[in-house]
Amino acid sequence: MVVDPSSPSSECPVARTLEAIGDRWSLMIIRDAFDDIRRFSEFQKSLGVARNILALRLKTLVEVGVFDVQPASDGSAYKEYVLTEKGREIFPVVVSMRQWGERFLFTGDETRSVLLDNEYGQSLMPIEVRSSSGQKLGPSDCHRVRVVAGES
Amino acid sequence: MVVDPSSPSSECPVARTLEAIGDRWSLMIIRDAFDDIRRFSEFQKSLGVARNILALRLKTLVEVGVFDVQPASDGSAYKEYVLTEKGREIFPVVVSMRQWGERFLFTGDETRSVLLDNEYGQSLMPIEVRSSSGQKLGPSDCHRVRVVAGES
DNA sequence: TGAATCCAGTTGCTAATTGAAACCAGTTTA
């Protein structure tokens, strides 16, 4: 999908997010990064993605500012891809995808991986959309508004 | 986060979610559906997507169970694509993408669309990952575990 | 020290997917 910068859709943060990180491999790479995967070969092995595609995705993710390239932490001459603050903040996106998948894409008797908090080993709270006053909101409780630059 | 390296990706709910709805157009279609867009031509006009691609995406989204096909609510002979419960529950995914995009992909002076709650017209609370005890969690506060079917 | 292996890609080629435009049958509007 190419978003014409002059088209109204580029005003939508969802569209821009999808433009930046919204492809299958990018989000899988980021998911792996949350599991402390950092090196090219580790991503490749974990995902089974073609090397050229992985190289390409990592390059754009670095350009976008989701990853930083750093010298390897083990002292070798190689490099590591480490999530930036911007990258780490994708966590809620990945977790909400995970929770939706757990709920709707698995039958009860299937083996799956789950996310637990380190402190108590408990499963996480379901992620919810809330108003500023803390009330849970569904899709029909919200509306989109265009905010023009310069106006308050 | 610690991973079992032998777990195939299909056991990962994130991977399955991306498999089902993780392509650019699908998520844009779903975003539009949250804005009460229901008809083929409305999606097409709003997104500017090629008709054949839209038809394909809608078909798989119906197969996946995200949309239901219903007779048009205006009494005409046409049909509508309406989100199912499963589809409506994608809301947190889209909202977290929106919030990430708003925060990291826009400069302050750009026109953008924002989401407000209907009741007070306020912007939403930032979506957060929380433990079952309500504590805010970052990527490094969680770990992944493989749950084998049949075991408790 | 030299050979073998590992790492992080790049290149070349083929297969699959996407996108634009034209086309089409049934429906609705003027």
Place this chain on the structure above:
DNA sequence: TAAACTGGTTTCAATTAGCAACTGGATTCA
């Protein structure tokens, strides 16, 4: 009744993904 709209399908060109082989520096092994 004609024109326009709706929800697609078909065709074809262009883009992208995926595979395998290659590369050149780094590291390990004997």
